Amino acid sequence: xxxxxxxxxxxxxxxxxxxxxxxxxxxxxxxxxxxxxxxxxxxxxxxxxxxxxxxxxxxxxxxxxxxxxxxxxxxxxxxxxxxxxxxxx
Numbered sequence: 001x002x003x004x005x006x007x008x009x010x011x012x013x014x015x016x017x018x019x020x021x022x023x024x025x026x027x028x029x030x031x032x033x034x035x036x037x038x039x040x041x042x043x044x045x046x047x048x049x050x051x052x053x054x055x056x057x058x059x060x061x062x063x064x065x066x067x068x069x070x071x072x073x074x075x076x077x078x079x080x081x082x083x084x085x086x087x088x089x
């Protein structure tokens with residue numbers, strides 16, 4: 001901005017419009033309600049992002065786990081692909 005003001009480089013009106021747009025979106029520090037609204041919106045965005053990450057993780061976990069080959073109501077048995085007895089870790 002200083003170089004534009006001193007005339008070292010020509011004005012680029014598109015960049016100046018983008019800067020003005022960014023400045024108009026910033027919350028005003030002296031207004032406490034604006035700061036509160038900004039924090040609330042930021043927290044909402046972070047919460048949505050966190051929930052999306054958890055959903056993706058749960059979907060990935062469900063794809064890794066093999067489906068249950070036993071028919072509903074039937075106990076696990078060797079013919080269903082399950083080992084009989086305690087599970088070994």
